[in-house]
Amino acid sequence: MGRKKSPLKILRWRLEWLLYLALEVLIRLVPLSWTMAIGRGLGRLAVYAVPSRMQMVRRYLRLCFGKELSKEERETLARRVMTRTGENLFASVKTALLPPSKIQSLVDIEGLEHLQKAKEKGKGVVIILMHTGNWEIMAQIGFLIDPGNTTGAFYRPLNNPY
Numbered sequence: 001m002g003r004k005k006s007p008l009k010i011l012r013w014r015l016e017w018l019l020y021l022a023l024e025v026l027i028r029l030v031p032l033s034w035t036m037a038i039g040r041g042l043g044r045l046a047v048y049a050v051p052s053r054m055q056m057v058r059r060y061l062r063l064c065f066g067k068e069l070s071k072e073e074r075e076t077l078a079r080r081v082m083t084r085t086g087e088n089l090f091a092s093v094k095t096a097l098l099p100p101s102k103i104q105s106l107v108d109i110e111g112l113e114h115l116q117k118a119k120e121k122g123k124g125v126v127i128i129l130m131h132t133g134n135w136e137i138m139a140q141i142g143f144l145i146d147p148g149n150t151t152g153a154f155y156r157p158l159n160n161p162y
Contacts (some may be wrong), residue, residue: 017162027093032106035094036087041085047079057081088134094135103137105142115146 026074047054061074061081069077095103099135127145135155142151 004007010115013160013162016160024093024097027090028097032091032094035090039090040088041086042090043059043083044079045143046086053081054078092134095134095140098141100143103140107137107141107144109141109144119146 026048030038048049057078058074061069061078065074066084098106115125115127138153139153142149145151
């Protein structure tokens with residue numbers, strides 16, 4: 001059994017959940033292009049509004065690129081990461097609500113010939129995707145990659161149980 005959660009924590013989770021539901025309703029009303037634009041704008045705002053997240057992005061870029069990129073180039077890239085993350089977060093809310101036919105019209109998949117070669121050899125396939133991106137689409141595109149076969153995705157449960 002887990003520890004009992006405080007009433008304040010439960011209240012916070014419920015408020016977050018209600019905020020998410022309200023956001024989802026609003027996002028249903030606007031086109032995907034608007035949703036992405038709003039997400040980009042909020043991602044740009046997050047550069048200043050969430051300095052701890054920006055510092056983390058800077059740190060990771062410094063670890064990944066070291067002397068390969070100048071400080072100015074890393075800063076430009078960090079801002080792009082924040083902008084794209086906002087866009088992906090908002091687009092994920094919208095795309096989670098889309099039917100498979102609409103998802104198919106939004107996604108281009110390259111390299112399926114490699115999958116076909118493995119199948120012809122009678123081998124199973126593990127497809128590994130990058131960590132960043134539209135997670136909702138990535139979890140749903142199995143039917144596009146290999147129709148008729150079972151696919152699955154790993155995920156980490158959200159901190160908020162609601």
